[in-house]
Amino acid sequence: MAHELAAKGKTVCVIESGGFEETPEHEALNAVEASGSLNDPAIRQARQDWHSPQMRFWSAEGQRYGVRNRALGGSTVAWAGKVAPFADIDFASRAWVPGSGWPIGRADLAPYLTRAADHLALGPLLNDAAFWAERGMDRPEPVAAMTAFDSHFWQFARSRRVVTDVTRMGDDFRQEDLPGVTVLTNATVARLFAAEGRVTGLECLSSLGGGQRAFVRAQRIVLASGAIENARVLLQSGFDRPGTATRTGLPAIGRYLMDHPTVRVGTVTGEGCAAAARLFGFFPLRQGYRISMYAHGLALRPGTQEQHSLPNMAAFGSLELSPQDPIAACGRLARFKSRAVWSDLGIVMRNAGVIVSAVGRKLLESPRVPDRLKQAIADAAVWINADFVAQDYLAKGGSRKVDALHIELIAEQVADLNNRVTLSKVRDALGLQRANVRWELGETVRAALLDGARLLIDDLARAGISGLEPTAAVRDGDTAALVARDMAHSAGTTRMGRDPRDSVVDADCQVHGVAGLFVAGASVFPTIGHANPTLMILAMAIRLADHIVATPPPAAGTGEGLFFTHEIDTSAEVWLVDQPELDAADERKEHVS
Template sequence: MTVFDLDKLPPDTELTTEVCIVGSGPAGATLAAELAGSSLRVLVVESGGREPEAAVAALNEVENVGAARVADQALMRTRALGGTSRIWTGRCGELDEIDYADRPWVAHSGWPVTGSELRPFLDRARPYLGLGPNLYDERLWAVLGRRPARPPLPEARLVPRFWQFSRGVTDPAGPTRFGLDVLPDAVGDDAVDEPRGLAGAGNVNVLLHATVTHIDTDDTGAVVRGVEVASTSGRQARIRAAVVVLAAGGIENARLMLASNRVVPHGVGNGNDLVGRFLMDHPGSVIASVDPGSARRLRDRFGRYWLDGPDGRQVYLHGVGLSPKAQRDAELLNCAAFLEEYPAPGDPWHAGQRLASRLRGGGGPAQDEVALASFWRREDEVPEPTAVRDALTLARNAPALATGAYRMTRRHRPPIFQASRVDLYCLVEQEPDPSSRVTLSDRVDGLGVPLSRVDWRVSERERTSIGRLAGLLAQELGSLGYASPEPAVWLKGGDAWRENVIDRAHPIGTTRMADDPRAGVVDRNCQVHDTEGLFVAGSSTFPTAGHVNPTLTIVALAIRLADHLKARGRADQLAWAPSPSVSS
C-alpha cells in the first residue's frame, strides 16, 4: 500500500484507477480490505489526513432546518483516516427479521434482501469489529453458559435484546478504529510526494487530503467516469475510474450526488428525485428513571455480561425491546431500552481506575467515564475527585471491592458500581418519510460545494412506540418484583416530546436500496439505478433503520459489495479502466 497526499502531488494531477472508494470509515476501509489482493486496482480517497484538522473539519458544516440535531459536527463525524470510527463508542447489534419485512403499517418499509441473505456477511464482519458470536436475543444465554434471566418477561409484549461492544486490535480496550486496525499500512510518518504510479505496494492505495467536489459522468449522466478532488490548501486533481463507491456517510453521500449537477441539473443518480430523501436516525431519549438505592437487582439483570475466550473478552449489554407481536398488534415501530448508569463520585471502582490512570501518567477521568460523557449525556456527570480522595475511597470500601472482585472472577460480570443516577434509555427506529431529507443549501463550504441542508423529521409514530415501551416496562418490571421505573414527564403528552429526543449520529436512508428505481436510489447490489459504475456503501442505503446501531450491518454490506465488485471485474473486464497510472 502506498499513501499519497494530494497537497504533495503536482498541481492538476490526473490519476487513473479501476475502483475509487470515497471515504475511509467503516464502509470504505472494509471494502478496501476485502478488495486487497484482488486483480482490481483500488484507490481510497480520504478528505482529511491521518489526524483531524480544523480546516478539514469545517467542511462538515450543515444547515439544519428540521428537528433539533446535535449542532457540533465534531461529535458526529470525522474527516480523517478511519472516518467516524475514530469517535464511535463501539456498540453493535443485528437487525431483527421484522426490520427487513414489508410491514403494512410502516410506509415505505421492506428491504430487497432478507436477514438470511445477509447472515454470512454479518459473520464475516465479526473479525473487522472484534466481535464474538453474532447473537443478540435469548439464544445468547446458552453461549454465555447461563440460564435465561428469571423471572421471564411476558414474551408477547417484551423480548430480551443484547448489544455487543467492538474490540479494537491496536487498543483492545476500545472499539475498532478502521484507520489503525483495518488500514494499518496507511498509518505512517509520511506520504509519497512524488507520483510514481499507483501500483504501489499491493493493489490498494490511499490518497489523503482529497475531498471529492464532483462526481464525473459521461455526457448523458448514465455512466460514471471518476471524481474531482481538492484539498483545503487549494490543490486539485482528477481521478479517472470505472467504478466509484461513495462511502462518506449518510449525509455526505447524498450531498455529493446532489452537488454533482453539471451534466444532470438535479444531481447524479437522481432521476426519480429520491437522493437525499427518507433521512432517518435513531431518536433516543431517557424514558424512565430508577432510584439507584433500589435498583441493584435491575442492574444485575440488565447489565453487562462477559464472554471470555481464546481471543479475549467480549462484552454484551442486556436490554429489552418491543416484541414483534407487540409491534404488529399496535402498529408500532421497533424500539429497545437499556440502562444508562452514572457513577457516583465516591464509587471505589472508578476511584481505582482514576488512580491507575494517574500512575500511568494520565490524570483525567477513567476511560469508561469519558465514554459515558458522550454527547447524549451530561458532561457534569464526569466525577473529578483528587487523588487523595480517591485513595481514601478505596480504603473505606474494602468490602465492596471484595464483593466486586468475586463477581468478576466467579460470575464473569463487571462489578455493580455505586451510581448517582440510573436511567432507562430508549432508541427507536423511524418511519421512512420522503419529506425528511437532505438537500443543498444556498451556502457553500471552503471548496465551493453547497452545504447539506438537513430537514430531519420525527413523527408521532416514534413517540407512540417509545411511550408504549416505557409504559410496558413500568408495568411489567414492577410486577416482576424489580424497582418500578418512573416514566419521564415528557411522555405524558404535548409537543414538548420532540425537544426530549436526540439524534444519535446514525444518518440512514438517504440513498435507500430498492429493486424498483421508483422506490430507491441503489439496487440490491448497491449500484445507483441511474448511473452505471456508481455504487454507494454505508447506512445511507438502508431502507429502514431498526433500533440497533448500524455499524455491523454497514460492514456486512461492504463485504457483500466487495464480493460483487470482484465478480463483476472477472466477468466484465472490458468495463474496467486500464492499469493505474499517475500523470500531470
C-alpha cells in the same frame, strides 16, 4: 472493502477527506445547516450532552444533525464499538410501517454478517434469548415475567491492538501493508462525472484549502462517506436532475433520511438501582480461548410490534457514575495536595479494587507487556466481571461507583420522504455548498415512542424493578414535550430499491442508470430497525466487494465532452470515496507513489 478487494487481487485507491487524525479545520467541513426542530435549544442541548463526551472537536452547534468524524477510519475514531445485527422483521414488508420491505433478506446477508463479525473481532452473533442457552443458563426470572419485551444483546468490537479500547479502523488500517491499496488523504470529492450511462471519474479539492484540485479517471467508484456526504456528493454532481443518471433523474437522492430517535424513559435510583443495573448489565461468553462481552437490553417482541402497530425498538441502560473518583482522590493524597485528607482516604479505602484495576489498566497499556499476555488478562477480567470492565471503559480508569441508571428507548424511524438532505446556499471553506438537513420525528413516531415507553414501564414493574421515576413527558403522556435526540446513525438518503422514482441504488448497491457507480453504508438502508448499524454496514460492504470482484467493469465509452487536467493515476480498479480531500503536492506525491 479495501481489505476484501485487495485480498481478491484488486487494486484500490481510498480517497479520504480528512487526515490520519481529526483537526478543527477538518471538523469545520462537517458543519451542516438545519431546519425545523433541529434548531430547538432543548434538542441541541440533549445532543451536546449525549455525543460530545466521546468527541474531540464536535459540537451540536456545528453539526446540527449527525456526528461525523473526518479522518481515516471515519466514525470509529470516536464510536463506542457497540454492534448488533438486524432482526428478521427489519427486512420484512410490514403493513403498519410505511416504506418497509428490503429487496434482499436477512438470509441473503447471513454469510456476510459472519465475515463482518470477524473484521470486528466479535463473538457468536447471538442477539436474542438464544444467548442464555448458549451460556447454559435459563432465561432470568425478571425477563421471563415480561410480556411486551424480551432479551436483546449488543456486542462490542474490541481492538486487537489495544486491549483497553474498541476497534479503531483507521489505526488498524495504517498498521497493515495491503498490496495494491493506495490512500489519498485530505482529498475532498467535489463532484462525480458520468457519460453514456457509466461513471467516468471525479473531481477532488484539497481539504487544506489553497484551491488545489485534481481529476481522477475511474471505471468503478464506491461512495462510502455516510448518509449526509453520499447524498451531498450525488446532489453536487446533478444526479437528481433528468438526463444525468436516468432520463427522469433520481428524485429520491437525499430523501428518506432516518436515524434512531432516542428518548429517556426514566431514571432508577436508590435500592432499585442495583437490580436495574444487573438487568441492563454485561455478560461474558467463551468461544475457545476468546472471551466476548455482551450488553443485555430489551427489545420489543415482533408480535407486540404488530399488535400495537409499532416500529421496532429496544431499551438499554446508561450509567451515571459518581463524581467521587477514587483515582483522583488517590492522586491528591500522593501529591500531598488533598484539602480533605480523611474524606479522600475514605474514598480510597472504600474503592481499593478501583485503585488496583487502574494499576492494571496502566499495565495493559504498557508496550513492555507482550500482546498475548495483555489479551489473556483482558479476557480474564471480562470473564470474572464484565460489568466492572464496562464501567472501567466508560470511566476511562476513573470512578465506577454507580449513582443512577437511566433507561433509554431507541426506536426505528419510519422512512419519510420529507426528511432529507439538500444543498444549502451557504458554502464551506472549499466553496462547496453545505448540506442542509431536515429531520423531524412526526407525531406518529412521537406517539409510538410514548406507547413503547408505557409498555416498557409495565414490563419493568412485572420484572420487579423498583425506584423508576419516569420523565415528565413520559409520565404525562405529552408527545410535544418529548426530547428525542439522534444517535449518529444516519441512514436512508440513497435508499435501496427497484424503482428509480423512489430509490437511488439497486439490490447490488449500484446507482440506478450509472454503471460502475456504487454506494456503501447505511445510506442505502430502506429501513433502519433499532440496532446500531455498523455490523450491517460492514456486511453490506463485504457483499458489495464480492459483487465488484465477480462483475467485469463497464465497457469504456467515448467520454465525449469530458476534459481532465492534473489527473491522478494509481491504476486503481476501484476507488473508495471516504469523505474526500487532497494533500499539498509533496505529500500527495508520496501517497500516490
